[in-house]
Amino acid sequence: MPKGKPEVVPDDGLTTRQRRNRPVLAVHTGPMKGKSTAAFGMALRAWNQGWSIGVFQFVKSAKWRVGEEAAFRALGELHECTGQGGPVEWHKMGEGWSWSRKRGTEDDHAANAREGWAEIRRRLAAERHDFYVLDEFTYPLHWGWLDTDEVVTALRERPGRQHVVITGRNAPDALIEAADLVAESTKVKHPMDAGQKGQRGIEW
Numbered sequence: 739m740p741k742g743k744p745e746v747v748p749d750d751g752l753t754t755r756q757r758r759n760r761p762v763l764a765v766h767t768g769p770m771k772g773k774s775t776a777a778f779g780m781a782l783r784a785w786n787q788g789w790s791i792g793v794f795q796f797v798k799s800a801k802w803r804v805g806e807e808a809a810f811r812a813l814g815e816l817h818e819c820t821g822q823g824g825p826v827e828w829h830k831m832g833e834g835w836s837w838s839r840k841r842g843t844e845d846d847h848a849a850n851a852r853e854g855w856a857e858i859r860r861r862l863a864a865e866r867h868d869f870y871v872l873d874e875f876t877y878p879l880h881w882g883w884l885d886t887d888e889v890v891t892a893l894r895e896r897p898g899r900q901h902v903v904i905t906g907r908n909a910p911d912a913l914i915e916a917a918d919l920v921a922e923s924t925k926v927k928h929p930m931d932a933g934q935k936g937q938r939g940i941e942w
Contacts, residue, residue: 761899763917767876767909770923771941777871777903778806784901785813785823789868792861793828794854797874797906804942824868829854851878855889865898876906879913886910 750757764780766773781791793810807828814826829836831850837857855878861867878884890912893902904913914920936942 759899760918761896762901762903762919763893764901764903764919764921765876765909765913765917766903766905766921766923767907767914768921768923769907770925771928772923773905773907773921774806774871774873776921777873777905778810780903781810781869781871784869785810785817785826787824789824790866791824791826791869791871792858792867793826793871793873794858794875795828795830795832795873796851796854797831797877805939827867848878848881848883851883855884859892862892862896862900865900868900870900870902872902872904874906875904876909876913879910880906880908886912889913890916 748757752760764777766776781793785791791810791814793807810826810828813823814828817823817825831847831854835850835854835857858870858872862870879886879889894916896902904917909920930936
């Protein structure tokens with residue numbers, strides 16, 4: 739894709755503008771770090787366009803305070819105060835989804851994942867957000883907590899112009915097939931190979 743131009747233009751009956759404005763389903767998978775980081779980079783661009791951002795984290799513990807969460811919450815407050823950028827919502831399964839207020843309970847993780855996906859489906863149907871980050875969403879699919887075919891169908895049939903980026907290892911083949919953009923992170927070197935633990939500003 740030299741200079742941002744596609745090498746092949748499909749005979750799909752769409753104009754260049756229509757093709758350019760189609761909603762994107764992206765998947766960031768693979769064994770190396772950086773999948774979520776790349777997704778949040780895309781979300782920053784979306785926020786700058788004034789789009790509504792919805793982040794749904796499916797695995798990370800409520801005790802983990804990631805830098806991206808603090809930054810996006812601040813950007814959401816900036817939007818509320820000045821109108822700059824777009825609105826931001828951030829939800830964690832590990833805290834108990836904020837709409838159900840179950841923080842600190844010992845609920846079944848699979849049931850919580852199903853509840854999170856059901857809420858996302860409702861939001862997709864209502865065109866609630868312009869840009870969704872489903873962080874570590876591949877794991878509930880890989881573990882069989884959610885039906886991959888049902889998820890893929892809902893994503894393919896989502897109305898309007900809603901962009902979705904999904905992160906996590908072991909993305910199912912059906913999800914990869916349905917996606918418009920798939921990036922796989924592979925390890926060449928990592929500081930942990932030399933015994934170095936994660937550090938502030940790099941891992942969180």
